[in-house]
Amino acid sequence: MIQWSSKSTDSTEQNISESNRLSAANSISSNNALGWQNLEGYSLGLPKEDFLVEQKHSETSWIKPKINSGYDSLNSRSLQAKGSTVNGSDLELPKVLVVDDHTASRMTAVALLSMEGYEVIEADCGVTAVELVRQKQPDLILLDVMMPGMDGFEVCQLLKQDEHTRLIPVIFITALNDRRSRIRGIEVGADDFLTKPFDRVELAARVKSLVRQKRLNEDLDHTEQVLFSVARAIESRDPNTGDHCERLVQLGQIFGEYLNLSRHQIRDLMWGGYLHDIGKVGIPDDVLLKTGKLTPEDWQIMRRHVVIGEKICQPLRSMRGVVPIIRHHHERWDGSGYPDGLKGEDIPYLAQVFQMIDIYDALTSERPYKRAFTTQEALSVMLEETNLGWRNPQLIQQFLKFIQFYEDKD
Structure with a gap:
């Protein structure tokens, strides 16, 4: 029995059980900021909260030999x-x-x-x-x-x-x-x-x-650091997601390597982990931090965060590969996502890849309104979403093999 009670910025309190797994898939989808049919549940797959990333600053490892006279x-x-x-x-x-x-x-x-x-x-x-x-x-x-x-x-x-x-x-x-x-x-x-x-x-x-x-x-390097600082500031407004973005960075690297992506593509996936919701800086607090059910008008405002994030990062040449992730990480394979309603291969490939790791991490992580799903439970939900037409069937199979590979490796 999978059951929890949720209260988040984009959901009403709801109970989900094993007896109704299709309804569960609907309500915990990463993209249901649009809702599915008449549902307006929260998005478990993709975060609807701010993130908190404690960036780890590497220290210089200088060799300090005895300097000659x-x-x-x-x-x-x-x-x-x-x-x-x-x-x-x-x-x-x-x-x-x-x-x-x-x-x-x-x-x-x-x-x-x-x-x-x-x-x-x-x-x-x-x-x-x-x-x-x-x-x-x-x-x-x-x-x-x-x-x-x-x-x-x-x-x-x-x-x-x-x-x-x-x-x-x-x-x-x-x-x-x-x-x-x-x-x-x-x-x-x-x-x-x-x-x-x-x-x-x-x-x-x-x-x-x-x-x-x-x-x-x-x-350019300083500008990028400012963006990461803004992203961390946004996340600090809601610590409930824990180290979600840090985990996305790590997952982006190892899944990208598994898919044999280029070095630049892997970097874009990792940066996407930090910056995909940076546009929430432009969402009013009364919507972003709302504890009750969001109204249709609230949803219209919330969905703007992807466009705002795109505008923030678009001027930087180094962000060219990250911008499609920011704008399109809420699209769906069947065209029911936002902001552009893209279908199938029209959705940028890296945005599709990012969805896999984002959904998986949200499902397998503990939140105030739910326990952490097991690997098999999380993969089951992701398959159900694929059957609904929301995910790339070929990519979900690659992700399943990827998870199995690393579980066997451990």
Whole structure:
């Protein structure tokens, strides 16, 4: 016997039992914000509440070896040529770290860059360079390849793998001009190459271009973080869903890998876990947090959250793959969903995939108005929804195999 009493923002109190599983499927559907026939029950499959995501901030894992005594003797200085501008209207000068164990080569680069108006920092070895990057956060690194101890390839790879330094462009400066060295540099994440001796015009052009690109990337990265913060703020208004979004991120990754999706598609699924209901920021509290039954007018307002979310995220190029998930995660295979009433393959594929993990997690998670369903109970409900015409029959079979695969694996 499956039975619970529910009181949520989009449902009246209702009891569901094993004796009427078809009615249960109707009332706990992920998309029944539209209702099914005359039902206006809550949506168990897709969340109708705000979410609370406690974002876990990764900490930088820096190697902190003993810095050699030469570190204290290195010059960390700001050199600026009069009348030279490299940063447009920015008040803060771009910082460039020059890393080379040969003093003459390093000083040549420092002199050329100082004439272009950059703040220049110096390091004579890889270990010192890593420590200076941590302390100074430069806008660009000119990095010698052949150095004793930690060579340029190792330094670049370490920095590009770290979340806090991955956006800093690295230009390899080297006398090496062979194909193998360049391929190795590309593999570890180098952004460009310069060959000694330097050509001043070429050096200035490449540095200026990469510094500009780095700051544009930082602006984009900051904008994305603002969106995630807004999503967390929305979820904090209703803690009842627990770690729903965090689980969606994890499910999106492993189900995406199971389906052999591309890296970008998997990323979009994971971001969709955080952002799919961000549009609820535009839903009034008297509707979003309503404890009683929503009126037809309330439902019209509630359904707007997908369009609002789309408008919030659409201007960002990096969100192109996430926007279809946000707009269409309430569509149904038979065309009875919203906002566009799309049918079958007209529903974006990633939105269909997202529905699978969203429904499953909501069914198998405990909520104040219900206990957590077992895996078999949840899959049974999802099959019933498919029989009603709400889900992609082929995709639901793939999801069933996916769940079975991971249960057997455990």
